[in-house]
Amino acid sequence: MPARKKLLLALSFVLLALSLASLLVPPIMERSIPIWLRFEAARSGLAISFSDIHAPFLRPLEIRNLQITTAGVGGVHFEFTAPRVEAGLGFAAIFGTKDKSHPLRSIRVKHARIFLRSRAARSTQGIQWATLAALLPARFEISADEIRLEQPMVQVELRDATIFAAATRSGVVSASSIAIHAPLLQKIFADVHGVARWEDNHLTLGSLRLIDGLTIDSLMFDLSRLGAARLGTELSVSAFGGHMRANVTTERYEKARIWELAGTASGISLPRLATALGATETVRGSVRASKFTFRGDPRDVLHATASIWTELIDFSWRERKADAIMLGANFYGRTIQLQQLYIKQRRNELTLSGETVVGSDWLNPDFRGDIIASVNDLGQFAELFGGSGDAFGGTLSVRGRVHTRERSIDGELAITGDGLKIFYAPVHSLTARVGLDSKRVRLDQFELKRDDDFLRAQGSVDFAHNRAIELSAEFSCRELGDYPLQAPLVGKLAGPLKGKVESSGDASQSRTTLYAEANPFSISAQGSWHDQSFTIDQLDIDEGDLRAGFTGEVVLTEPRKLRITVSPTTELRTDLAEDSASCLHGILLTRSDAGKPFSKIRIEGNKFLLDAMGPLSVCDENEDGQPLRINIPAPAEPSPTPSPTP
Structure with missing residues (x-):
């Protein structure tokens, strides 16, 4: 057959095949x-x-x-x-x-x-x-x-998103908005554009500028082993003067999907980060270096492994300042290991380390911890934790360890300080030693000294016997006016004071006795603690040959609004005129039968209630008033003994 006919025949078959x-x-x-x-x-x-x-x-x-x-x-x-x-x-x-x-x-x-x-x-x-x-x-x-x-705590939403990618040429990716809603982050990134590339089953997105200072340089999705249920992601970000990199891979093993994550960050500016997150308060410092790893199933965290290392330098927020903060921790085998929490603040240093086992018995963890602190400026160190630098001062040294296991505890803590100022009160020296032995906590020594003033205490708490407590303390002060101390009705305390306190009992109830001498009073009290109240069985106030006795209750549920209720055990009177009393300040005991008898005194905050008259107010710190006059009737003279008849 001629070649020409063969070609026509082949074309005819092709046309027929295409038609069919x-x-x-x-x-x-x-x-x-x-x-x-x-x-x-x-x-x-x-x-x-x-x-x-x-x-x-x-x-x-x-x-x-x-x-x-x-x-x-x-x-x-x-x-x-x-x-x-x-x-x-x-x-x-x-x-x-x-x-x-x-x-x-x-x-x-x-x-x-x-x-x-x-x-x-x-x-x-x-x-x-x-x-x-x-x-x-x-x-x-x-x-x-x-x-x-x-997600339970995070929601990400993209609007008008578009992506075009091909193996032969570069593509584009864009979104009119990317919104992130989280408890500590509410942010919308508008008009996001970038480039895309699709090659060998690898999708790479790049040059995605979110805001000033935050650009996704590269985001690569590795789908080359998708058939084996393995996916990978690589991320590179230029973030606020620094860089962030992360690798994420996930692969299925039997019935679980295992995730592996490794990330690093360095040179990130905290002020620029805070501004981007919408923070209104000034934050300074930078993330010098950070590393994070995770491997496991997020749905079964107890069998996963993770680690973190972060170092902040020149950190400051409000009054809190630190030259360096370093945190290193691991999680493996259900054990959280705090390798180091180190805080360096000029001449102050604090180091914490320890580990705990996370098991089925969450109320009975196995815990071990160590603390070392060298504080040469207590005021500056207090600012780091939110305290006032003017209220604290001096040098402090802390060293201790603790280990708990099967609801038993052992360890020790030693604290020494010199030239201190604690809540504005000057203290020349502080010594404290705490011992932990099995289920018992011992206060072996506690002493605060300022010249001849002192406060000493010792005691113990036994957790094996319903938190049985034994405590004794003694104190002596030449002038209370040197300390910022106040008492209800009395106001700022002044004059000398010395006394002793003893307490014993357990978690349900404890008995306390107090004896104190001040000028011109002496006070003795006995009572019992129960929950958040103190029942006064006996309270005697003596001034020379005058004595006033009371019983009552002190409720401590609201520390800023103390509630005190007392009733006299003997006949007492007051001749305070309601219309002439603007507020009350102090107590004055007198020998007199004048005035109205009363059976109850109640103090709530700055309100003073006396059943013999209407409500009155307790004077504020800078307010003048008159003292509460308590009249003690003279004791009845004994009847004369009749003379014998001759």
Whole structure:
């Protein structure tokens, strides 16, 4: 047969084949593809629906009103909707050529809506990763009106997001807004643009400027091993004068998905970070270096491993200042290990370390800790923890250790200080030694001294016997006016004072006795503590040959609003005129039968209630008033003894 006839015959067969294909392929595809989609969706535990599918010959496949959902506990876990999806099929790859062509030449999605919520999926069927890997296209163009990711504490929402990427040329990525809602972060990034590249199943996004000082240099998704259920991500960010890098990989092992994360950060400016987060208060300093790692299943944190190391330098916020703060910690084998918490503040240093086992018995942890502190400026150190620098001063040294196991405790703590100022009160020296022995805490020594003034105490608490307590203390002061001390009704205390306190009991009730001598009074009291109240069984106030006795109660539920109720044990009177008393300040005992008898005194905050008259006010610190006059009737003279009759 002549070559010319052979060529015409071949062309005729090709035209006939194309004609038959144009007639047969569309209906076959329109019937087979829905069956395949529903089959693969069922294998992955997905629900899929669509209105219709068009498969024109040699043109992209079109799916209309596509919806893919995954049922979750308490609602939808995943939802994808799109009014139109176009897929260009690569027939050479489908029919098994040996090249590495993608079965899908292209995917085009318009006006999609994607929702992912933190609900556990009801289906126990796993995702068919091999099928997903086979569906990766050579080029894609996706636009989404809304993408929302919801977690218990965080919500991320993208509006009008678009991405175009192809293996042959660079693409683009954009979003009109990216909103992040979290308890400590409420931020919207507007008009975000960047570049995209799709090569060898690696999707790379770059040059994404979020705000001034925060740019995503590179965000790479590694999908080359998607068929083996392994995904990887690499992130590089220029953040506020520094850099952040992170690697995230996830792979499925048996029934668990293991995540591996490693991240570093350095040179990040805290002022620029605070401004970007919308903070209104000035923060200074920088993150010199930071590293974080995690490996495990986030749903089973107790069997995961993690570590963190962070160093801040030149930190300041409000009155809090520190030259360096370093934190290093590990978590492995259900053990949290604090390698070091180190704070350096000029001449002050604090170091904490320890570890604890996180087990099933959360109320009985195995804990070990050590503390070392060298404080040469207590006022500056107090500012770091929110205290007033003017209220504290001096040098302090602390060293101790503690170890708890099976509800027993052992350890020791030693504190020494010199030239101190504690809550504005000058203290020349402080010595304290605490011992921990099994279930018993001992206060072996506690002493505050200022010249001849002192406060000494010792005691113990036994947790094995309902927190049985034994405490004794003695104190002596030449002039109370040197200390910022106040008492209800009396106001600022002045004059000499010495006394002794003893207490014993347990968690349900403890007995306390007090004896104190002041000028011109002496006070003795006995009572019992119960919950947040102190019951006064006997309170005697003596001034020379005058004595006033009381019983009552002191309620301490509100420290700033002390409530005191006392009743006299003998007849007492007061001749305080209600109309002439602006406020009360001090107590005056006199020998007199004048005035009205009373049976109860009640003090609540600055309010003074006496049942013999109406309510009065207790004077403020800078307010003048008159003392509460308590008249003690003279004791009845004994009847004369009758003379004997002659």
